[in-house]
Amino acid sequence: MRPTLFVLIAGPLLCSFHLVSASDSQAGSRFPSERSTYRDSVTGRDVIRLTTSPAEDVKIYQTHPSWTADGKWIVFNSDRTGTPQLFAVHEEQGGIVQLTDEPGVNVGQVCLSRREPALLTLIGNEVVRLDFGESLRSPAVEANPVPPRRTVVGRIPEGAALSGTMSWNASETALLAGFSHGGGEGGARTWSVESLDLERRLWTTVLRPGFQVGHVQANPERDDLIMYCHETGGDADQRMWLVHADGTGNRPFYQESFDEWVTHELWWGGERALFTAWPKDDAMRRKPHGIASVTLDGVVRFHSRFPYWHVTGAAGQPYVVGDTFAGEIIRVEPETGERTVLTQGHRPKPQGAHPHVSLDPSGTKVLFNSTAEGNADLYLVGVEADGGPTEHAFRAHRYRAPSTPEAAASWQRTVRAELAALLKVDSLMGRDRPLNPRILRSDVGRYVDQEVEIDSTPGRKIILRVTLPREVQPPVPAVVCIHGHGGTRNSVHDRGSIYKGFAAELADRGWVTVAVNVGQHEVYEADRTLMGERLWDLMRCVDYVSTLPQTDTHRIGCAGLSLGGEMAMWLGAMDPRIRATVSSGFLTTMDQMEQNHCMCWKLDGLRELVDYADIYSLIAPRALQCQNGLREGPTDFWVPIARGAMADIRRIYSVMGSDGQVELDEHSGAHEIDLPSLVSFLNAHLSQTPSGRPD
Numbered sequence: 001m002r003p004t005l006f007v008l009i010a011g012p013l014l015c016s017f018h019l020v021s022a023s024d025s026q027a028g029s030r031f032p033s034e035r036s037t038y039r040d041s042v043t044g045r046d047v048i049r050l051t052t053s054p055a056e057d058v059k060i061y062q063t064h065p066s067w068t069a070d071g072k073w074i075v076f077n078s079d080r081t082g083t084p085q086l087f088a089v090h091e092e093q094g095g096i097v098q099l100t101d102e103p104g105v106n107v108g109q110v111c112l113s114r115r116e117p118a119l120l121t122l123i124g125n126e127v128v129r130l131d132f133g134e135s136l137r138s139p140a141v142e143a144n145p146v147p148p149r150r151t152v153v154g155r156i157p158e159g160a161a162l163s164g165t166m167s168w169n170a171s172e173t174a175l176l177a178g179f180s181h182g183g184g185e186g187g188a189r190t191w192s193v194e195s196l197d198l199e200r201r202l203w204t205t206v207l208r209p210g211f212q213v214g215h216v217q218a219n220p221e222r223d224d225l226i227m228y229c230h231e232t233g234g235d236a237d238q239r240m241w242l243v244h245a246d247g248t249g250n251r252p253f254y255q256e257s258f259d260e261w262v263t264h265e266l267w268w269g270g271e272r273a274l275f276t277a278w279p280k281d282d283a284m285r286r287k288p289h290g291i292a293s294v295t296l297d298g299v300v301r302f303h304s305r306f307p308y309w310h311v312t313g314a315a316g317q318p319y320v321v322g323d324t325f326a327g328e329i330i331r332v333e334p335e336t337g338e339r340t341v342l343t344q345g346h347r348p349k350p351q352g353a354h355p356h357v358s359l360d361p362s363g364t365k366v367l368f369n370s371t372a373e374g375n376a377d378l379y380l381v382g383v384e385a386d387g388g389p390t391e392h393a394f395r396a397h398r399y400r401a402p403s404t405p406e407a408a409a410s411w412q413r414t415v416r417a418e419l420a421a422l423l424k425v426d427s428l429m430g431r432d433r434p435l436n437p438r439i440l441r442s443d444v445g446r447y448v449d450q451e452v453e454i455d456s457t458p459g460r461k462i463i464l465r466v467t468l469p470r471e472v473q474p475p476v477p478a479v480v481c482i483h484g485h486g487g488t489r490n491s492v493h494d495r496g497s498i499y500k501g502f503a504a505e506l507a508d509r510g511w512v513t514v515a516v517n518v519g520q521h522e523v524y525e526a527d528r529t530l531m532g533e534r535l536w537d538l539m540r541c542v543d544y545v546s547t548l549p550q551t552d553t554h555r556i557g558c559a560g561l562s563l564g565g566e567m568a569m570w571l572g573a574m575d576p577r578i579r580a581t582v583s584s585g586f587l588t589t590m591d592q593m594e595q596n597h598c599m600c601w602k603l604d605g606l607r608e609l610v611d612y613a614d615i616y617s618l619i620a621p622r623a624l625q626c627q628n629g630l631r632e633g634p635t636d637f638w639v640p641i642a643r644g645a646m647a648d649i650r651r652i653y654s655v656m657g658s659d660g661q662v663e664l665d666e667h668s669g670a671h672e673i674d675l676p677s678l679v680s681f682l683n684a685h686l687s688q689t690p691s692g693r694p695d
């Protein structure tokens with residue numbers, strides 16, 4: 001139904017809109033509540049329909065606030081009066097108030113104030129501020145209509161047109177926007193990021209990036225940062241960009257690899273942004289995709305691998321929310337990737353509305369567009385955990401940063417015991433088992449190079465490659481050197497390989513080294529596990545070198561690459577005799593290892609307990625260096641993902657007061673040992689006899 005007054009003002013529409021007076025305008029007028037609730041038949045959650053009119057009711061894009069500063073009203077646009085105009089709906093009571101009633105309102109451009117009952121929009125080529133505090137003082141239909149106070153605060157300059165969205169900066173002193181310039185007959189088009197000083201009403205050019213600017217987004221907490229995108233309508237080579245408000249420091253924000261397709265991005269608080277990466281083909285489905293985030297420092301985390309369309313989050317809130325082409329609204333726990341469908345069925349036809357999910361600032365409810373009833377309407381659903389199917393819980397023992405070193409150590413004891421049971425090495429540990437060593441070969445060169453057979457378990461023998469200094473006095477450090485897939489105990493001595501012969505390098509320095517084969521993919525003994533047998537053989541290496549007079553048992557380390565980096569993680573985590581660990585070419589997340597990798601890492605029940613960051617956290621406060629090559633690809637041991645995992649690991653070191661004991665070496669190589677860094681790290685942590693025993 002259209003209010004009749006619209007027909008009356010249809011005439012004046014032909015006149016300049018500056019002449020539309022408050023008395024002609026419907027702005028401020030009231031519409032009865034359309035609010036109703038139903039239960040989602042699949043998820044069992046209550047869903048609120050805020051609008052149900054036959055008009056197209058469309059929410060503000062997810063990059064911008066949807067709620068008024070007092071949190072009570074949601075601003076949206078609707079063609080219910082015949083032309084697209086702005087409205088506000090009272091979230092709890094459902095009353096609707098019309099905010100604009102004039103031609104030329106660019107309803108896609110709405111910047112709501114986070115401080116006051118006000119918004120900025122574009123009407124014709126004028127930037128208009130609407131102060132609607134009086135208009136929205138009551139949701140009641142019979143309240144007196146008061147039109148918003150309308151102030152022109154700027155004008156799009158001659159020859160320029162808006163490109164993408166406008167955005168109000170954090171202090172609300174400037175409006176940021178993308179412009180396109182020229183592009184008429186034969187004219188070349190150019191683009192710029194612009195800033196409108198709302199006090200002086202002057203535009204300043206921030207940047208001319210040389211490509212089409214879209215989605216300019218002011219940082220919500222600080223005025224000096226602007227995110228914008230390279231808009232192509234499709235897959236840009238590099239979509240997300242970041243620039244200082246003064247035009248300096250322009251750089252890719254999330255740096256894409258050539259085959260990625262980043263589709264949507266928005267600030268997630270002031271220090272990081274959320275985005276979605278679309279799995280456009282089979283190759284991309286095997287790579288990280290779905291909901292991800294990037295910090296200002298370039299730490300990337302992929303939170304949930306699923307074909308999401310848009311994403312939303314609120315600073316400091318526990319969940320983010322994504323939507324899908326199929327019209328599902330999905331809650332995601334960013335740490336674990338746990339997914340919960342909140343409601344579904346909002347896009348029964350492929351040409352239906354874009355849900356454009358928006359989380360409210362309290363993180364408790366999500367607003368979205370739904371075409372469940374045919375035409376677009378605004379819907380709302382609760383985000384908190386109350387019913388609805390939840391996916392299997394992962395990472396129950398995720399390290400959650402207890403406040404004291406004692407609590408952190410107690411967490412370590414619990415997790416170590418549970419992992420030992422999972423690995424089926426608990427029955428072997430904690431007992432003195434004879435080694436019965438037999439020297440098979442002993443060559444003397446710059447150092448002594450031996451093959452030694454020992455008992456790993458009562459029924460199984462293993463062969464170690466051991467190097468010893470020619471002089472025994474005084475005792476020296478010993479390092480367990482671990483190879484990767486396809487290697488043997490000899491690979492770590494090969495200076496021409498990806499291992500850079502790090503075992504030979506340490507042997508040359510007069511240290512004890514020991515290596516054993518861990519590349520098998522069969523389980524040798526009944527009631528064991530593959531990973532458990534590999535780990536146990538490495539622990540037996542530690543047992544053996546500890547018996548040697550050449551070894552200082554307080555200075556034992558381990559190092560390895562790839563599978564060897566993984567085994568170094570396990571050995572450092574499970575064997576507190578290890579004082580320093582170098583884990584090269586392995587730091588990542590289990591989600592990443594689920595795709596494209598040998599699955600020998602996966603142990604029944606492992607994912608339910610931990611992720612790799614938690615296993616590494618068992619090493620704290622003992623020394624840990626992870627090495628990841630900057631030339632590792634996105635499906636491999638990719639540095640941006642390693643940074644995220646390392647951020648998790650640093651928390652326990654910090655609680656234990658030993659931040660200096662852990663480091664991520666981002667080296668310029670690929671999947672290989674960074675030899676200088678390995679040597680200097682082990683040297684720093686093992687060359688001095690420690691004052692006390694390693695814990």
Ligand SMILES: [Zn+2]
Pocket residue numbers: 310354356
């Ligand atoms: Zn969309």
Ligand SMILES: [Zn+2]
Pocket residue numbers: 485521598599600601
């Ligand atoms: Zn394997």
